[in-house]
Amino acid sequence: MQTLAQTLTSQAVKDSLAQLLLSLADTSKAISSAVRHGALAGVLGATEQENVQGETQKKLDVITNDMLKDALKAEGNVRGLASEEEDYVVEVSPQGEYLVCFDPLDGSSNIDINSLVGTIFSVLPAPEGELNEQSFLQAGRQQVAAGYVLYGPSTMMALTTGQGTQFYTLDPESGEFLLTNDNVQITPDTAEFAINMSNQRFWEAPMQTYIADLLLGKIGPREQSFNMRWIAAMVGDVHRVLCRGGIFTYPTDNKNPAKPFKLRLMYEANPMAFLVEQAGGKASTGYETIMDIQPSEIHQRVAVILGSRNEVDMCLSYHGEDYSQEPNID
Ligand code: AFP
Numbered sequence: 078m079q080t081l082a083q084t085l086t087s088q089a090v091k092d093s094l095a096q097l098l099l100s101l102a103d104t105s106k107a108i109s110s111a112v113r114h115g116a117l118a119g120v121l122g123a124t125e126q127e128n129v130q131g132e133t134q135k136k137l138d139v140i141t142n143d144m145l146k147d148a149l150k151a152e153g154n155v156r157g158l159a160s161e162e163e164d165y166v167v168e169v170s171p172q173g174e175y176l177v178c179f180d181p182l183d184g185s186s187n188i189d190i191n192s193l194v195g196t197i198f199s200v201l202p203a204p205e206g207e208l209n210e211q212s213f214l215q216a217g218r219q220q221v222a223a224g225y226v227l228y229g230p231s232t233m234m235a236l237t238t239g240q241g242t243q244f245y246t247l248d249p250e251s252g253e254f255l256l257t258n259d260n261v262q263i264t265p266d267t268a269e270f271a272i273n274m275s276n277q278r279f280w281e282a283p284m285q286t287y288i289a290d291l292l293l294g295k296i297g298p299r300e301q302s303f304n305m306r307w308i309a310a311m312v313g314d315v316h317r318v319l320c321r322g323g324i325f326t327y328p329t330d331n332k333n334p335a336k337p338f339k340l341r342l343m344y345e346a347n348p349m350a351f352l353v354e355q356a357g358g359k360a361s362t363g364y365e366t367i368m369d370i371q372p373s374e375i376h377q378r379v380a381v382i383l384g385s386r387n388e389v390d391m392c393l394s395y396h397g398e399d400y401s402q403e404p405n406i407d
Contacts, residue, residue, distance in 0.1 A: 078255040078256055078257070079255065079256040080253045080254065080255060080256070081098070081099065081102055081234070081236075081245050081253070081254040081255075081256070082095070082099055083256075084243065084245075084256050084259070085098060085099070085238070088238060088240050090222075090238050093154045093174050093175070094154075094174075094175065094200065094221060094222060094238070096152070096153075096154055097152060097154045097155065097175055097177070097200065097222075098200075098222060098224075098236065098238075100148055100149070100151075100152045101145075101148070101149075101177075101198055101224075102226075102234060102245075102254050103148070104144055104145055104148040105196055105226035105232070105234065106232070106247060106252060107144055108141050108144060108145075108181075108182075108196060108226070108228070109226070109228050109232040109247065111137065111140060111141070111144075112137065112182075112188075112194060112228045113228070115191065119136075121135075121136065121137070121188060121189050122135070122136055122189065123135050123136065124136055124138075124139055126139070128161065128162050128164075129163075129164040129376060134162060135182070135185045135188050135189075137182050137185065137188050137194075138161075138162055138181060138182050138185050139162065141181035141182045141196065142160055142161075142162040142163070142181040142182075144181070145158075145160070145179055145181050145196070146158065146160070146163075146167065149169055149177055150169050150170075152169075152170075152173075153170055153172075153173065154170070154173050154174055154175055155169045155170055155173040155175055155176070155177055156168075156169060156170060156171070156172075156173030156174065156175060156176055156203035156208055156212075157169050157173070157176050157177075157203065157208045157212060157213070158176070158177045158178070158179070159176070159177075159178045159179075159213050159343060159344065159375045160178070160179050160180070160181060160344070161179070161180040161181065161341060161344055161376075162181060165210070166208070166209065166210050166212070166213055166375060168208045173203055174202065174203055175200050175201065175202065175203055175221070176200070176201040176202070176203050176212060176213055177198060177199070177200055177201075178198070178199045178201070178213065178343040178344040178347075178348075178375070179196065179197060179198040179199070179344050180196070180197045180198075180341065180344045180345055181196055182194050182195075182196060183195050183196070183197050183225070183310055183311055183312045183345065184308070184309060184310020184311065184312055184313060186309060186310075187308075187309060187310050187313075192308070192309075192310070192313075193227065193228070193229050193308055193310050193312065193313035194228050194310055194312070194313075195225045195226055195227040195228055195310065195312030195313065195316075196225060196226045196312075197224075197225040197311075197312060197344055197345055197348050197349070198223065198224055198225070198344070198348060199217075199220050199222075199223045199343065199344055199347050199348040199351070200220060200221050200222040200223065201213065201215050201219055201220055201221065202215075202219060202221060210374065210375055213343065213372070213375050214371070214372045214373065214374070214375070215372070216368060216369055216370060216371055216372070217342075217346075217347035217348075217350055217351060217367060217368030217369070217370065218368045218369060220347060220348065220351050220368075221238065221239070222236065222237065222238045222239075223236075223237055223347070223348035223349075223351040223352055224236035224237065224348065224352065225312045225315070225316075225348065225349075225352070227312055227313065227316050229313070229316075231246050231247065232246070232247035233245065233246050233247070233257075233316070234247075234254050235261070235316065235319060235352055236352075237351055237352050237355040239351075239355065240355075241259070241260050241261070241355050241356070242260075242261040242319065242352050242353075242355040242356040243256060243258060243259050243260070243261065244256075244257050244258035244261055244319075245257060261319050261320075261355075261356045262356055262357050263318060263319060263322055263353065263356045263357050263358035263384060263385055263386070264321070264322035264385055265322075265357070265385055265386045265387045266322070266385055266387050266388065267322040267323045267324060267384065267385040267388050268301060268302065268303050268304060269303065269304045269305070269306060269317075269321070269322065269323040269324070270288070270291055270303055270304075270305055270306075270323065270324045270325075270326070270388075271305065271306050271307050271308075271314045271317070271318070271323060271324070271325040271326070272288060272305070272307065272325075272326050272327070272328070273307060273309070273327070274288075274305070274307070276330050276332060279330035279331050279332040280328050280329070280330050281328065281329050281330075281331075281363075283363065283395040283396040284326070284328040284329070284363070284392075284395070284396075286395055287391075287392050287395040291303040306323070311325070311327070311340060311345055311349065311381075315349050315352070315353070315383070318353070318358070318383070318384040318385070319352065319353070319356055319358075322384065322385045323384050323385060323388075324382065324383070324384040324385055324388040324389060324392060325381070325382075325383055325384050326380075326381060326382040326383070326392070327339045327340050327380065327381050328363065328380050328381075328382065329362075329363065329380040336378070337378075337380075338378035338379050338380050339378060340378060340379060340380075340381050341376060341377065341378055341379075342367075342370060342372055342377045342378065342379045343372060343375050343376075343377065345381075346360070346367050346379050346381050347367060347368060349381075349383060350366075350367035350368045350383060351368065353383050353384065354368065357386065358383060358384050358385060358386055358389070359383065359384070359385075359386045359389040359390065360381065360382070360383035360389070361382050361383070361389060361393055362379050362380040362381065362382065363380055363382055363392075363393065363396040364396060367379065367381065367383070
């Protein structure tokens with residue numbers, strides 16, 4: 078099996094980018110070890126700090142953020158970074174060619190229950206000139222690489238450099254990420270959806286109607302049964318979609334009108350959209366293709382609907398019509 082380094086060479090990935098991706102992979106091995114040690118290393122539980130989004134930071138959020146920051150600072154090819162756990166963008170190396178946006182530990186509410194968590198990252202080209210927030214505000218289409226590392230029963234990396242999506246599995250013996258799927262393909266059709274159903278009453282009418290029709294199963298307009306899964310870590314839900322198809326959505330809701338979207342564009346939605354598109358799937362907000370959004374701030378949130386192409390199209394068809402009336406549930 079090819080190592081990550083060998084695959085990047087065979088893909089003719091530019092040396093500076095390959096080095097950066099190998100450095101992210103190395104750091105994720107250390108994160109994987111910290112996550113695996115759990116309570117033994119005293120890393121579980123919350124800190125007393127909040128991040129810029131007003132969420133209480135878990136100890137592992139802070140630890141993993143520092144690990145990635147230190148690695149990227151030592152790397153040399155990174156001009157700047159933006160993280161879920163950093164209020165502002167961080168300047169790194171003046172000569173760096175790349176910007177890295179990351180969520181160091183996605184799904185952190187899963188940490189204390191020993192469930193799936195992961196690191197998500199997006200790599201953008203660094204523009205010329207002074208580094209500030211504006212430097213990062215590039216559409217997802219500009220990404221030169223994106224991926225995640227999933228800390229599950231095995232540690233796996235999903236990666237794209239724009240040449241399809243690949244899976245690598247961390248070999249505990251050699252400590253290498255080995256290529257275990259060189260061409261991930263999302264099935265175009267699916268009978269599985271992922272959504273936090275507890276927010277149902279807060280969704281917009283199109284999503285209410287779409288999910289109601291899925292739940293009606295064989296007796297509804299879709300004339301088939303659908304299964305539901307929810308891991309509460311986007312990284313786990315998207316991994317399942319990449320493995321066996323499905324539709325994953327965190328839609329617009331009016332639970333808190335000041336915060337109609339949950340997922341972050343720059344370090345959650347964009348990298349996942351890149352992986353999903355490269356695997357033949359689709360990613361949208363319901364009204365706009367995720368990777369075409371012009372970002373307005375680094376911590377911007379968006380609605381996300383992604384996965385199996387035909388099912389995403391079906392969901393979008395509900396959004397294209399006038400669903401100002403009530404959902405069609407009797
Ligand atoms: P955290 O990383 O802050 O725990 O958030 C995870 C997440 O942003 C995303 O990974 C999940 O899909 C989503 O939140 C889960 O949200 P619910 O709490 O509504 O299940």
